[in-house]
Amino acid sequence: MRIPIVLKVNGKEHSIEVKPNEILLNVLRDKLHLIGVKYGCGIGECGACTVILNGRAILSCQTLAVSAAGREITTIEGLVPEGNKELHPLQEAFIEEGAVQCGFCTPGMILSAKALVDKNPDPSNSAIKEAIRGNLCRCTGYINIIKAIKTGAEKIRERSKR
Amino acid sequence: MSNSQVIDCDFDYYSPKTVEEALEYLKSEGVKVLAGGTDLLNDIKTGEIVPKALVSILGINELDFVEFEHGFRIGPATLLCKIEEDDRIKKKYPALCEAVNSMGGMQIRNMATLGGNLCTASPGADAAPPLIVLNAKVEVSRKNGRGEIERRTLPIEEFFTGPKKTVLEQGELLTSILIPEPDASSGSAFIKIGRVKLDIAKINCAVYVKGEGDICKNVRISLGAVAPKPVRAFNVEKALAGKKLTASLLAEAAEMVSQDISPRNARSTAVYKTQAASVLIQDTLTTAWNRSGAGREVKE
Amino acid sequence: MSNKKYHFLGKDFPRKDGIARVTGREVYPSDIYLTGMLHGRILRSPYPHARIKSIDFSEALSLGAVCLSFKNTPQKHFNLRQVSVPRATYKDWQVLTDHMRQVGDPFGAVAAETEELAARAAGAVKVEWEMLPSYMTIEQALAARKDLIHEKVYLEDREITIKSNIACTREVAEGDVDKGFKEADVIVENEFSTPRVYHCQLEPRSCVCRPEPDGGITLWPTTQALHNTRILIGDIFDIPLNKLNVVRITGGGHFGSGIHTNPVVLITVALALKSGKPVRIVQSREEDMYDHCRYPSRYTLKIGAKKDGTLVAGEMKASVDIGSHHIQALSYLGVLAGWWHSLYRMPNLKYEGVAVYTNKVPTCAMQGYGAPQVTFGVETTMNMLAERLGIDPIEIRIKNYVGLGEIFWGQGPTVRSLIHSDGVKELLHRGAELIGWKDRPDPKTQTGRFRKGIGMARGFHTSGTGAPVPGEVKDFTTAQVKVNEDGSIDILTALMDHGGGTLDAAAKLVAEEFGVPFEKVGISPADTRSTGYDVCTHATRGVYCGGGAVLEVAREAKKVLLEYASRILDAPVGSLKTKPDFKLGQGIIYVEGMPEKHITLAKAAQTAMNKDWGTAIAAGSIRKVNCPPAYTTYFVEVEVDMQTGRVEIKRVAAGSDAGVVINPTLARGQLHGGFYRGAGYALVEDTQYDEKTGNLRCKGLLTNYKMLGPEDLPDPEDFQVFFADTYEPTGPMGAKGIGEAALNPVPAAIALAIQNATGIYFTRLPILPETILKAVKEGRDHV
Known part of the structure; x- marks a missing residue:
């Protein structure tokens, strides 16, 4: 069985054909060359494959590509509209607060953070911890990540005032 | 591998x-x-x-609903995150919300469904104990030989038949979960112990309790990951029902949980699970009791 | 820190690789896609100990896969870890063999156009097995007389016959232990053990290999050591090194799992050579968990002290379950003795270590390399001694610790150097104040269900493995520094940065030395063809040895530049100084006392070029002749639920003596991360086996390999990090290491906090709620 689908990723439509057993993570990487989506565990434990689907953070390793057809997908590559040279406030904050070490978890972590601050513009420590508990970071011990999400949220609030 | x-x-x-x-x-x-x-x-x-x-089944609207019109009904394809975000559920059925919130990271709860958690039927399925103590029923549908849809409704306790096993047969689908209105001056709670905070349960527990003054009028206790399927702690319930709830009675009653469970060494030890079950029942019941009416607390 | 004013050191700048990493554009080995690339999949043993009678590839071949088995690969023996000198290197590995020594041992591989097809082809390979008895514990392995895990191995090139599965042994002795114990007023003896923790670096070990038209290959591996990878592969596959290029590429975490060349790298090379096409293998998480884990430990530790707390004698006997292969267990046995020796002065000391093969995952270095293992037992013993003698745990440590002016063993008994900087007392006193040490609870009088406890432990790691006299470990870094025609500077070195900011630190040192803005210093892409040898970024040597080498080379390049400037400014070299001019966004060279007489770096470099004088460039290989200890202390507050045995970490005060701190935010991040991994090590992490099948109980799935998450850790406000005010005179601008020291005392500090809450000393990690509750119910004070 081969199924033609349209994947809407970062505002662009891609008409491709997939088999039902193809996993969204692999399709994003292998066919659309979006390497910011990472394989970390393959079973939904590490969050490295996080993407935003219709406004909610989900795991692309546990999603069939065919199931994602027609829905809006945002990957880390699409966090800032193409051609926009500025970073997203969360991205800036991750660099400033030392929330990036090896960087492998970073794309998924930032997307989870974005899904959080979109709903909760001034999150507490515990709200942040809850939002990122599905994203494994083996380097940082999470402290600087929590700080970065707070700082990023603050930057977003500041910018919206302007 | x-x-x-x-x-x-x-x-x-x-x-x-x-x-x-x-x-x-x-x-x-x-x-x-x-x-x-x-x-x-x-x-x-x-x-x-x-x-x-x-x-x-995620594209089937008939399976994705939360409605309060004719009793409380949830469609099995309802995402966990929608249950968590629903203030009505949070208020009336806190045990269910707490169980749902403990399941996986944000991404999992954005993807997984209530029906999925039940149909997978893991002995530690977090949604099972709260639904059991809330007296939930499930509706199962199938097509008969004449091509008509037949529906049957059964108590959720009867839905699970063993580890990863349910009553569902090939051709059947879980189509609705029905939860009765909780009594006035009742409360419910859910607590889980994992190896770390984000984990499948080493053991989990839900309690529903209705109080009359300081009398424990009606209590239902259910535990997960301590038997091949989620169980009721009948012996504990019996020891509490109709009695004045005190900390010492609760401690004594909770000990009887060892007669209600048959834990294995999964993610922990059977000995630990038995000891922790007793503590967990006391903690969960205390929280549920506090919620059952203003100013209620478990006295020494 | 010294009084010297730095422009860049000690200040935060956006890390140079930051933008790539937050935008998803950083490329890791698993992200490389090459034209015509095949995807490889490794064939692995389902049995813990077996021999292969026959393999049938016919179905896999009919699917169009390229198939490889032990029959197609070189049979040479080697050790994957190349940081030791040959005379101290045991060799028991082969690329592929028919002798399977653990579940997951590779015997072949397939490659196909897609990952899915490779997986199908791998599933279609049929094997006939001959079962051998498996040895899943040290006791089982030592009792074996035949069907050993290895029969013959090599030490350098000498054949060694293995007996009773003993991989190697090591003994260290100083003074007279019997006499020492006779002088002791108190003797404490216990057995300690620590688990096989999985690194769980977020990117599974991976490799891409491209065969080149000239018969050479290009490699993008997950590694901490570019040159060692090249040398090993050149040797095994007989490829001249000038045709073998290993490219530096960011790895998604290492923690020690890339000090040795990963087996996946060798297999990728073999597949690429066989197919003639580029091949990529990304291990699945399951495969990765069967690939490596931290060295465990089990040891008896006996320490004697006088009434006043002075230690007089110590004896340690360690046995190590190393798993199916040697990734330098000889060195590990040496460092177990070394870390112990360097924690506290012990005039009489005796150590015996034995490494035993078992049919389990091979063990390798992981952050701390034996130090957290030993520190756990030693620090626990120090508290027991203090309790018996009625001395404050901080006092007994101050009395005995190895510090300023004493000899430090940086990598086992053969790497020794003098200590020149020592912030231990400052760390202990400041940490004690921050946590409220004086008011810590008394375990004997605590009651109630939830009990608080405060624990403290200290430790260190070496900064590199340099020493005046070379030991068993190689240690030097090669670098090149050049001044570009616009006044910017390029650093070229094979040094690796695992995410901690090593290369940013090197760039800051160079910016400071030249007096140019930080953003003017660039880190060049590096590979083994364009760089000289660097041993490896391991042993907390990145900043001290690697950064130190870059700085020394930068000074040479600066000499050349100043010589050009002296001609231009018509002033003697000795009168010239440099400093950054932030308005110009440039470094300037000026005559001291005559600030109007100056020239920008750009102008100097351009003039030198236009006049055909040359480029201001230098290169060199630098070995450090010291290995200063980077000290750390941890004070931790926990709360223990006496009814469920659960432990909650409430507060942390982490102190580090890293000399002059170069990247402050990143340095604090090292302590956060070290604490997190150390706390998981103390409380939950472990790889357990089903002894019947030889499988990991978790089957390589993260669902059942638990690590702490953000909700298991304290809030940022409750995690304080502070640095000792020290200056390391042998270090680059006063700096020493930090990385591994950030973890080493953590398990001990947590165990002692639990002791402070419960009154029970725990001697086995991880300390699970099950263990705590059992000990509480049994009324034990020691388990």
């Missing part, structure tokens, strides 16, 4: 729009229901399940 990178078996895929259509697909052997996929795709990757076809 399994391979979590790819799925290397082929299967067909259907995404029906109606229950009727879904039931038709499900008649054939080897056809599996795909809801959130957070358990099923893992089982396919590890080779535990080799499906002929998957029927995605």
Whole structure:
């Protein structure tokens, strides 16, 4: 069985054909060359494959590509509209607060953070911890990540005032 | 060794729009229901399940609802995150919300469904104990020989038949979860112990309790991951029912849980689970009791 | 820190690789896609100990896969870890063999156009097995007389016959232990053990290999050591090194799992050579968990002290379950003795270590390399001694610790150097104040269900493995520094940065030395063809040895530049100084006392070029002749639920003596991360086996390999990090290491906090709620 689908990723439509057993993570990487989506565990434990689907953070390793057809997908590559040279406030904050070490978890972590601050513009420590508990970071011990999400949220609030 | 990178078996895929259509697909052997996929795709990757076809039910509107009109009903395809975000559920059925919130990271709760958690029927399924103590019923549908949809309703306790086993037969689909209105001056709570905060349960517990003054009028206690399927702690309930609730009575009654459970050494030890079950019952019941009426607390 | 004013050191700048990493554009080995690339999949043993009678590839071949088995690969023996000198290197590995020594041992591989097809082809390979008895514990392995895990191995090139599965042994002795114990007023003896923890670096070990038209290959591996990878592969596959290029590429975490060349790298090379096409293998998480884990430990530790707390004698006997292969267990046995020796002065000391093969995952270095293992037992013993003698735990440590002016063993008994900087007392006193040490609870009088406890432990790690006299470990870094024609500077070195900011630190040192803005210093892409040898970024040597080498080379390049400037400014070299001019966004060279007489770096470099004088460039290989200890202390507050045995970490005060701190935010991040991994090590992490099948109980799935998450850790406000005010005179601008020291005392500090809450000393990690509750119910004070 081969199924033609349209994947809407970062505002662009891609008409491709997939088999039902193809996993969204692999399709994003292998066919659309979006390497910011990472394989970390393959079973939904590490969050490295996080993407935003219709406004909610989900795991692309546990999603069939065919199931994602027609829905809006945002990957880390699409966090800032193409051609926009500025970073997203969360991205800036991750660099400033030392929330990036090896960087492998970073794309998924930032997307989870974005899904959080979109709903909760001034999150507490515990709200942040809850939002990122599905994203494994083996380097940082999470402290600087929590700080970065707070700082990023603050930057977003500041910018919206302007 | 399994391979979590790819799925290397082929299967067909259907995404029906109606229950009727879904039931038709499900008649054939080897056809599996795909809801959130957070358990099923893992089982396919590890080779535990080799499906002929998957029927995605996430596009079926009849299965995705939360309604309070005729009692409280939840569609099995309701995402966990929607249950968590629903203030009405949070207020009336805190045990269910707490259980849902403890399940996985944000992404999992954005993908997984309530029905999926029940149908996977893991002995530690977090949604089971709260639904059991809340006296929930489930509606199961199938197509009969004449092509008509037949529905049966059964108490959720009877839905589970063993580890990863339910009453569902090939061709059947869970179509609704019904939860009765809780009594006035009742409260419910859910607590889980994992190896770390984010984990499948080492042991979990839900309690529903109705108080009359300081009398424990009606109490239901359910535990997960301590037996092949979620269980009621009948002996503990019996020791508490109709009595004045005190800390010492509660401690004494909770000890009787050892007669209600048959834990294995999964993610912990049987000895620990038995000891922790007693503590967990006391903690959960205390929280539920505090919620059952203003100013209620468990006295020494 | 010294009084010297730095422009860049000690200040935060956006890390140079930051933008790539937050935008998803950083490329890791698993992200490389090459034209015509095949995807490889490794064939692995389902049995813990077996021999292969026959393999049938016919079905896999009919699917169009390229198939490889032990029959197609070189049979040479080697050790994957190349940081030791040959005379101290045991060799028991082969690329592929028919002798399977653990579940997951590779015997072949397939490659195909897609990952899915490779997986199908791998599933279609049929094997006929001959079962051998498996040895899943040290006791089982030592009792074996035949069907050993290895029969013959090599030490350098000498054949060694293995007996009773003993991989190697090591003994260290100083003074007279019997006499020492006779002088002791108190003797404490216990057995300690620590688990096989999985690194769980977020990117599974991976490799891409491209065969080149000239018969050479290009490699993008997950590694901490570019040159060692090249040398090993050149040797095994007989490829001249000038045709073998290993490219530096960011790895998604290492923690020690890339000090040795990963087996996946060798297999990728073999597949690429066989197919003639580029091949990529990304291990699945399951495969990765069967690939490596931290060295465990089990040891008896006996320490004697006088009434006043002075230690007089110590004896340690360690046995190590190393798993199926040697990744330098000889060195590990040496460092177990070394870390112990360097924690506290012990005039009489005796150590015996034995490494035993078992049919389990091979063990390798992981952050701390034996130090957290030993520190756990030693620090626990120090508290027991203090309790018996009625001395404050901080006092007994101050009395005995190895510090300023004493000899430090940086990598086992053969790497020794003098200590020149020591912030231990400052760390202990400041940490004690921050946590409220004086008011810590008394375990004997605590009651109630939830009990608080405060624990403290200290430790260190070496900064590199340099010493005046070379030992068993190689240690030097090669670098090149050049001044570009616009006044910017390029650093070229094979040094690796695992995410901690090593290369940013090197760039800051160079910016400071030249007096140019930080953003003017660039880190060049590096590979083994364009760089000289660097041993490896391991042993907390990145900043001290690697950064130190870059700085020394920068000074040479600066000499050349100043010589050019002296001609231009018509002033003697000795009168010239440099400093950054932030308005110009440039470095300037000026005559001291005559600030109007100056020139920008750009102008100097351009003039030198236009006049055909040359480029201001230098290169060199630098070895450090010291290995200063980077000290750390941890004070931790926990709360223990006496009814469920659960432990909650409430507060942390982490102190580090890293000399002059170069990247402050990143340095604090090292302590956060070290604490997190150390706390998981103390409380939950472990790889357990089903002894019947030889499988990991978790089957390589993260669902059942638990690590702490953000909700298991304290809030940022409750995690304080502070640095000792020290200056390391042998270090680059006063700096020493930090990385591994950030973890080493953590398990001990947590165990002692639990002791402070419960009154029970725990001697086995991880300390699970099950263990705590059992000990509480049994009324134990020691388990």
